[in-house]
Amino acid sequence: MKLTLKIWRQKNQTDTGSLQEYKLDQLNPHMSFLEMLDTLNEQLIIKGDDPVAFDHDCREGICGQCGVMINGMAHGPLPHTTTCQLHMRSFNDGDTIYIEPFRSEIFPIRKDLSIDRSAFDRIIASGGYISTNTGQAPDALAIPIAHEVVEAAFDSAACIGCGACVATCKNGSAALFTSAKISHLVLLPQGKEERAARIKNMVQTMDKEGFGHCTNTEACQVECPQNISVLNIARMNYEFIRAKALEK
Amino acid sequence: MMKLNANIPDGPLEQKWENYKKKAKLVNPANRKKLDIIVVGTGLAGSSIAASLGEMGYNIKSFCFQDSARRAHSVAAQGGVNAAKNYKNDGDSVYRMFVDTLKGGDFRAREANVYRMAECSLNLIDQAVAQGVPFGREYGGYLNNRSFGGVQVSRTFYSRGQTGQQLLLGAYQALMRQVEKKSVKLFTRHEMLDLVVIDGKARGIIARNLDTGQLERHAAHAVILATGGYGKIYYLSTLAMGCNGSAIWRAHKKGAFMASPSWIQVHPTSLPQSGDYQSKLTLMSESLRNDGRIWVPKNKDDNREANQIPDGERDYYLERRYPAFGNLAPRDISSRAAKERIDAGYGIGPLKNAVYLDFSKAIKEQGKEKIKEKYGNLFDMYLKITGYNAYEVPMMISPSAHFSMGGLWVDYGLMTTIPGLFALGEANFADHGANRLGANSLLQASVDGYFIAPYTIANYLADEIHTGKIDSEQEAFKIAENEVNTKLNQLTDIDGNKTVDYFHKTLGKILYDYCGLSRNREGLEKAINDIRALRADFYKNVKIPKDMATVNIELEKAGRVADYLEIGELMCYDALTRNESCGAHFREEYQTADGEALRNDAEYQFISAWQWNGSPDSPILHKEELHFEFIKPIVRSYK
Incomplete structure (x- = not known):
């Protein structure tokens, strides 16, 4: 599948930050959402660009480290599901997806999508x-x-x-x-x-x-x-x- | 050659730990304030030791790379924690648990350590309940138990399928209580990058602040590594993405011996790989094997849906091969049996790399509600990841790298070969032998931290009360910091054309193929050459963003993979020099006619302890002979 991603990029806590657009294709719908971001990062690194920082660790929904706003929803469209447990089959080919850090003044941004809780x-x-x-x-x-x-x-x-x-x-x-x-x-x-x-x-x-x-x-x-x-x-x-x- | 002394106390088995505690040196409360202790890692072992020592009045610095101490990977353990409480009146005892664990480990662990773990299991359940861990209970209010692999009693305490989370939260809360009391200073988002050794003793660490990139020096009278296992070396594993072997490996390069590094448990029930993009293999708790039956079709290339295959055409191969334990055969045996069927062409699923775990019989007998209460969260997780409803169709499962029985060599006091450096939990090798039994991992991490190390560390620190503050401006700290800095710059300067993950995945594949569930001489020799070539390629062609002053995840990963590229080679040497099969280490050359492991007690009844000798290709092997005074090693049979 093909996607357009609009991802919040912010160098550090004091930077103002902005949404950047990325295009991805040949994605497998069985990928997890974070594996989709891994795929994007692989491409960014090889191009010499800075990969997107995001929080994650166990990738099985229990450590509580992952979490981004996906199209304005915390952890994305599925109810009661962490970002790491979300799979691309929940999206459609050709979708544009907005990815932002969890919104709260009390959770300052470390970098990009990574926050301080x-x-x-x-x-x-x-x-x-x-x-x-x-x-x-x-x-x-x-x-x-x-x-x-x-x-x-x-x-x-x-x-x-x-x-x-x-x-x-x-x-x-x-x-x-x-x-x-x-x-x-x-x-x-x-x-x-x-x-x-x-x-x-x-x-x-x-x-x-x-x-x-x-x-x-x-x-x-x-x-x-x-x-x-x-x-x-x-x-x-x-x-x-x-x-x-x-x-x- | 250095003689390894495990410092096992005298006396009968059941009195050894008592005898140790009776004679151990103490530090009086007034002196504890003068002593600084560094604890690296905040999983069950790290949180519990930091909290316990903080309660006693020592000055603790606790480090973790995660953004909160609560996220360490102990959190992901699902099924339970063992304890010989015998609340079920089904014949359990400390001795029985000792025998099960020693046998489960294929008689490649120390009797004294294993017995102590079983003994301390009793206190752990009390401790956890006092902290508010909500273990499953019966309607009368008494604690409930389930069964795990390799035993014939019910001694596993559980909090639904989230036992690790609940135990870790208990330890994390105890830790945060000490943080509030200022007896523990917590450094999250910090990674230990080197150990500082002065006059032969562990005196501190060099840590990197992962947000600012700053290197920091931290000095102490003792350093405790509770940094977990290195099973993530296989890339695809049940571990968290950040799990790594770097702290123990860097300590190894400073003089701590690594014990039996090739003993890695491959868990039989994880979700199968479905594509190259995949980053991890999710574990499905072993507790599922209490009610799930494992099978593959009797006929090769049977392409019918699982529910269309009649019972008579299914091969319940664990029940067939191991009737006494059936679906609850230990992990190494279950994984190997699955691999045997998959390799023989009976695997199921799109990649033919899985077997079925079927609940239809249990649901028919007990009802869907009962199964839901026991395993609801696991079935939900399975649905989220695969899109399949396991109440209606069998789960598809497959073996995956999981737990490292190997780790830093420690004596009975959990001290490594570097005085003042301790290793707790999965980071050490001590209690599981060549194969760990299910639900013993949470147990070992907890008892190391709550009940064992508080005594053994005091015993060491009693001689340090006159040392005075350790100065981090000393030359040894400067040298270590410079070395770390040089290494980080070396990595970012390569500026090649391959990502860190490429190297990690390639290494993982080599190890799965040649140093995984089964090994042979030819394969291991090939793996050593392949790893050397991959390592050379890494230092020539890896590409890492240069920014050192903000979050640089690729740099963090590169440091860990650089270490994996050395640990992997040592694993292969370890497997190559052990000409026998035991537990998770299955050498194809050494098996019985019906494909079971063939142990060689005459020549290999020892723990391999490897010494770093300046480069990854020249490790020195030391041996700690194992003596079985109380139980005679037998052929391990679950038939």
Whole structure:
């Protein structure tokens, strides 16, 4: 198949950047989207041009490193699919595809399509854990956890931290990401002890980093590769109010 | 010749680790603050050791090339983690797990190490649950288990098909907690490019900031490499694109021995290659073999759709050849059996390079919902990648390079032949012998980091409390930095006409053909020549953008491929000098009449430990003889 690509090129964080046009042909529809970019880069390198920088690593949808806007959609046209799991059979011969970095002021561009999502790490560092040191754990069966509870915790814990929720949100909110971690931990008996401190610290960090507020458009869940539920956000709000109420 | 001493503690098997811990030297809390430790890699082994040492009060610097510590490739492990909890009451025990692992590794691992791993497995599950890892549970709230290849008990704990992700997030969160407490300083987007050795001891690293291109010197009292495996050397593999062998290889060139580098596990259930553009082969968890049956058509060139082929015309070759273990035969055996059928012309799929993994019987017996609950995410992934619905048609799978049992040689304390340099997780060779059992990889990485290295590193550092701060302005740091700089410039100056990926793919093909699932003398000798020629071509014709001051992905890749072009040659020497078949190392000259591996305990019951001698074509072989005091090596049979 043949494609016209309009790709965001930006040398570094301070460069202004612009869309550049590239043409590719003889593409195999079974290629992944990133393999299509590999093919473009092979050609650019041989021509002596700078290859397009993009984030990726595991290429099986779990590391959370890949992610670009494809025709304005985070991770492209398929629901609940990372960029690396998207294949060219989802496009038509002759298409023009716009490829841009994830959109958020909080995710500065390193180069081209590659972005800095360290704000997510800082949210986790501020409380996204159970405070246990190595060696302190009681036997794993000491506290039974009902099947449904652990499955629900898993659903929240499945977040891969890719940032598509932020990129797709008109407010640039990290509510889905943050609430997924809060729900994962507070659902489990081990995580209940420090629930009040956790929610306050994580929400505070989220605000300090400059992420926008959630206005319940629910666009985030649609783009989320793991289909993390917006109900996590409701739980986060509940936890926040609970913590604030108990403060008094 | 240097005599390798594994420093295995005295005493009966079950008391060795206790004895070690009893006698190990300690560093008191006040002194820990004076000691700096570098940890390279933030996978399960790297995150867990950095967090654990940070909790104890040491000063830690943690490095990873990814944009976040949470992305290391441990994240991709699917099926589970083993532990001898015997919660199923099906006869499991630490001893049974020790025997299974040693046998699974074809008696090419140290008894003491393997036993310790099984022993520490008990604590790991406790630790992970305390961190909030959501392992699968039964309705009463108790932990559930599944079975993995090469064992007859259910000892695998799992979080659906994302166990690696959940364990890694537990370790990553523990790490980030220490980052917040400032006991760990985290350097993401940094790649270690050299090890600094002063007076024979590891004293620091040279790292490159991948965003700015700046070289940095980092000094410490000990350096820990937890940088994973080098299976990506085959290019097409189940590994992440960035996985590499550069940290361990550069340490090797500074004096650390490489152990049994040719022992690479080829995973039986990955998705088959479909074209030349392909960049990786996605793994489908081994756990699928609990319910999936593997088969090929009995008749060659049977072009019917899988569902049109009646049961009587299918060859369930694993069930046929290995009735006792069936579809859960260990990985090396399953992969080889698949290759045997594919090579004999029975392969399926457009390129005739795959076999079927069929769930129709399980779906009929257990219902689609049950199968969905167990493996839903894997079936979804399969659909996304291939476009096929595996609830309706069998999966097509094929063997793919996966895990390196080989790695830096370490003693019982996980220390390499360079004092002060430790290797943890897949980066070392220690526990899996010539073949790793499924779900032992997450286990080994975790126990190395949480429960073993914290003791053994303290034992080493106890003698370093008077050393004082290590100065990174020392001559050795300058020399190392200059060497790295020279090498980077050398690469960008070549300005040839072939991309880095061309060389990586070509090398991968050579290794798949001659140093993969099966090997022979003639092929290995040819591979050595081919790799030398490819290496010469690389240094003449590779093309890399010159920009050193911003993100330069081609330069990063070139450094890794330059190392692969040397590691590959060592793998071939290693395979060539081992005139026997064991585990993943199958030499065609050494097989039984029915095609099984023929081990030679009289002459090859040792670990090969290779010393760098100035160039890739003159490595020196040392041998660590293996002694089996507690269990007698037997012929490994799964029939």
